[in-house]
Amino acid sequence: xxxxxxxxxxxxxxxxxxxxxxxxxxxxxxxxxxxxxxxxxxxxxxxxxxxxxxxxxxxxxxxxxxxxxxxxxxxxxxxxxxxxxxxxxxxxxxxxxxxxxxxxxxxxxxxxxxxxxxxxxxxxxxxxxxxxxxxxxxxxxxxxxxxxxxxxxxxxxxxxxxxxxxxxxxxxxxxxxxxxxxxxxxxxxxxxxxxxxxxxxxxxxxxxxxxxxxxxxxxxxxxxxxxxxxxxxxxxxxxxxxxxxxxxxxxxxxxxxxxxxxxxxxxxxxxxxxxxxxxxxxxxxxxxxxxxx
Amino acid sequence: xxxxxxxxxxxxxxxxxxxxxxxxxxxxxxxxxxxxxxxxxxxxxxxxxxxxxxxxxxxxxxxxxxxxxxxxxxxxxxxxxxxxxxxxxxxxxxxxxxxxxxxxxxxxxxxxxxxxxxxxxxxxxxxxxxxxxxxxxxxxxxxxxxxxxxxxxxxxxxxxxxxxxxxxxxxxxxxxxxxxxxxxxxxxxxxxxxxxxxxxxxxxxxxxxxxxxxxxxxxxxxxxxxxxxxxxxxxxxxxxxxxxxxxxxxxxxxxxxxxxxxxxxxxxxxxxxxxxxxxxxxxxxxxxxxxxxxxxxx
Numbered sequence: 002x003x004x005x006x007x008x009x010x011x012x013x014x015x016x017x018x019x020x021x022x023x024x025x026x027x028x029x030x031x032x033x034x035x036x037x038x039x040x041x042x043x044x045x046x047x048x049x050x051x052x053x054x055x056x057x058x059x060x061x062x063x064x065x066x067x068x069x070x071x072x073x074x075x076x077x078x079x080x081x082x083x084x085x086x087x088x089x090x091x092x093x094x095x096x097x098x099x100x101x102x103x104x105x106x107x108x109x110x111x112x113x114x115x116x117x118x119x120x121x122x123x124x125x126x127x128x129x130x131x132x133x134x135x136x137x138x139x140x141x142x143x144x145x146x147x148x149x150x151x152x153x154x155x156x157x158x159x160x161x162x163x164x165x166x167x168x169x170x171x172x173x174x175x176x177x178x179x180x181x182x183x184x185x186x187x188x189x190x191x192x193x194x195x196x197x198x199x200x201x202x203x204x205x206x207x208x209x210x211x212x213x214x215x216x217x218x219x220x221x222x223x224x225x226x227x228x229x230x231x232x233x234x235x236x237x238x239x240x241x242x243x244x245x246x247x248x249x250x251x252x253x254x255x256x257x258x259x260x261x262x263x264x265x266x267x268x269x270x271x272x273x274x275x276x277x278x279x280x281x282x283x284x285x286x287x288x289x290x291x292x293x294x
Numbered sequence: 295x296x297x298x299x300x301x302x303x304x305x306x307x308x309x310x311x312x313x314x315x316x317x318x319x320x321x322x323x324x325x326x327x328x329x330x331x332x333x334x335x336x337x338x339x340x341x342x343x344x345x346x347x348x349x350x351x352x353x354x355x356x357x358x359x360x361x362x363x364x365x366x367x368x369x370x371x372x373x374x375x376x377x378x379x380x381x382x383x384x385x386x387x388x389x390x391x392x393x394x395x396x397x398x399x400x401x402x403x404x405x406x407x408x409x410x411x412x413x414x415x416x417x418x419x420x421x422x423x424x425x426x427x428x429x430x431x432x433x434x435x436x437x438x439x440x441x442x443x444x445x446x447x448x449x450x451x452x453x454x455x456x457x458x459x460x461x462x463x464x465x466x467x468x469x470x471x472x473x474x475x476x477x478x479x480x481x482x483x484x485x486x487x488x489x490x491x492x493x494x495x496x497x498x499x500x501x502x503x504x505x506x507x508x509x510x511x512x513x514x515x516x517x518x519x520x521x522x523x524x525x526x527x528x529x530x531x532x533x534x535x536x537x538x539x540x541x542x543x544x545x546x547x548x549x550x551x552x553x554x555x556x557x558x559x560x561x562x563x564x565x566x567x568x569x570x571x572x573x574x575x576x577x578x579x580x581x582x583x584x585x586x587x588x589x590x591x592x
Contacts, residue, residue, distance in 0.1 A: 009334050010304065010334050011301075011304010011305045011334070011469040012303060012304040012306060012469075013304075047470035047472045048302050048303055048304075048469065048470055048494075048497070050303070050498065053493040053494055088354055088355070088396050088397050089354075104476075107394055107396060108375060109375055109394065110373065110375060110398060111373075111396055111398040114373060114402060146471065148501060148505050149476075151476055152472065152473060153472045153473075179470065180334065180470070181331075181333040181334050182333045182433070182435050183332075183333040183433055183438065183474075184438040184440075186333075186436070191391075203552060203555065204555075205309070205336045205339055208335075208339060212334060215436070216436040219435065220435055221391070221436075234549060234553075235552060235553075236556055256549070258522075261519075264493075265490075265491060265495075266493065266523070266526075267492075267494070
C-alpha cells in the first residue's frame with residue numbers, strides 16, 4: 002500500500018505525519034530477520050526533512066542525471082535549428098556560437114535528434130542525488146536536488162524507482178510529498194494507492210487543500226482523505242469543504258504547543274508523545290479500509 | 295527596492311511577513327505586490343483583492359495524435375523520454391499529464407500524425423488592494439511551468455512599479471529552492487528569509503541561503519516563533535553570524551497571528567505590541583540593507 006502524504010500548503014505537517022505514521026507502524030510489526038517493514042521515501046527533494054526525524058544512516062546510491070547537449074563547433078553550421086527545436090528556450094545561437102542554458106534543459110534530446118549536421122552529442126549532467134539507508138525497521142530513501150538546480154521532478158522520478166517491489170497490505174510505503182500542486186507533486190503522487198492530505202483549518206490551508214485535491218482526485222483519480230492538523234486554530238472551512246465533497250477526515254491532531262516543540266527537535270510524534278501512538282495506528286487501519294485491503 | 299520573501303521550508307510565515315511588510319511599506323509610499331507562490335497563492339486571502347485585469351497563461355504544448363494517420367510505427371515511442379506515449383489498439387496514445395511538451399515526437403513522426411496543442415496552464419491577475427496593486431496568479435492543478443508563470447507575474451509587477459512611479463515591490467515567494475523560487479528571486483534587491491527554530495526550518499534555511507548565494511543575491515533572516523525552541527534559535531543566530539547574514543528580527547510564538555490572518559488582516563493591522571514593533575524593525579532593516587547595498591554597487 003503506497004500512501005502519499007501531501008498538503009498543498011507548506012508547513013501543515015506533512016513530514017510530521019509521514020514520519021509519525023511510519024514510526025507507529027514500524028513499532029508494532031516485526032519483519033522477517035529483523036528486516037524493514039515500512040518504507041519511507043522523502044519526495045520533497047527541494048527541502049527534504051524526513052531524515053531529520055528518523056536519523057537513518059544514509060549512503061548515496063545513485064546520481065540523478067539529465068542528458069544535456071554539447072555542440073561540436075567544427076561541425077556546427079550555425080543554422081539555428083537546435084534553438085528552434087528547443088521548446089524550453091534552453092538554446093540560443095549567437096552568430097556561430099551555440100549557447101546552452103543547462104538549468105533550463107529538460108533533456109528531451111530534440112536538438113541532438115534534429116541537428117542536420119549531427120553536431121550535437123549529449124552528456125550527462127548531475128542535478129541531484131538519491132540517498133538510502135535504514136532507520137530501525139524503516140527502509141528510508143530520499144532525493145536531494147542540488148542547490149541552484151531548477152527541476153525537482155526528475156529527482157523524484159529517480160527516487161521512485163527505489164519503491165519496494167513487494168506490496169500488499171502488510172507492506173506500507175509512505176511518500177512524503179513536496180508542497181504545492183504543480184509538476185513535482187504530480188510526479189510524487191502518480192502510482193500511489195492513496196493521497197493523504199494534511200491541512201490546517203484556516204482559509205490558507207483550505208485554499209491549498211482544494212488545489213491538492215484537484216491534482217490527486219480529479220487529475221490522477223486517487224482516493225483522498227484528510228488529516229486536520231492544529232485542529233482548533235482557525236475556522237470551520239475545512240470541515241465544511243470535506244463534508245460537501247464527501248472527503249473523509251481520517252485523523253485530527255489538536256493545536257498543542259508540545260507537538261510543535263517535539264517537531265522542532267525532530268522527534269517522531271508517537272515517540273515524543275506516546276499518547277499519539279494509538280491515533281496513528283487507527284489512521285493506518287482506516288487507510289487500509291479506504292484502500293480496500 | 296524589490297524585496298522577495300522566501301523560507302525554504304513551507305509554513306514558516308512567508309505570507310504573514312510579506313503582508314506585514316506590504317502594510318508597513320504602504321504607509322510610506324506607493325507600493326506594488328506580487329504573489330510568486332502560484333500553485334498555493336495565499337497573499338490574496340489576506341488582501342481581499344478586487345480583480346481589474348485577468349489573463350490566460352499557456353504552458354508548453356501537449357502532443358495529440360490523430361489515430362487515422364498514426365501507423366503505429368513506434369518512432370515516437372523511441373524518442374519520448376518522459377514515458378508520455380504508449381501503444382494502444384494499433385495506434386499510440388498520449389498521457390497528457392506525463393507529456394512535457396518537448397515536441398520531439400511531433401518533429402520525428404514520419405506520417406505527420408502528431409500535432410502540438412496549446413495547453414491552458416493557469417491565469418494571472420492584476421488586482422487592487424488596500425495597500426496597492428497586487429499581481430497574482432493561479433496555476434491549474436498539476437501543471438508545469440510554475441517558474442514561467444512566476445516570471446510573467448514579476449514582469450507585470452515591475453511594469454506597474456514603473457507606471458505608478460513607485461519604487462517598492464514586495465514579493466511573497468514560494469517554498470523550496472527549485473524553479474519557481476529561482477524565478478521569484480531573479481533580479482531582486484534583497485531576499486528576506488523567514489525561518490523557524492526547528493530541525494527542518496534550520497536545515498531548509500541553510501539550503502535557501504545557499505541558493506541565494508549561488509545567484510549572488512543578498513539575504514537577511516527573520517526568525518519566526520523564536521521562543522519555541524531557544525536552543526535552536528541560538529543555533530540559527532550562530533549560523534547566520536558565521537555566514538555574514540544579518541538576523542533582522544525575532545517574532546514570538548503566538549496563536550493570535552493565525553487568528554488575525556484568518557480574519558483577513560495583517561498582523562501589523564490587527565496586533566500591536568511586540569509583533570508590531572518587531573515587524574517595524576524588520577522593515578526598517580530591510581530598507582537599510584537594500585540601500586546600503588545600492589550604495590556599495592554604485
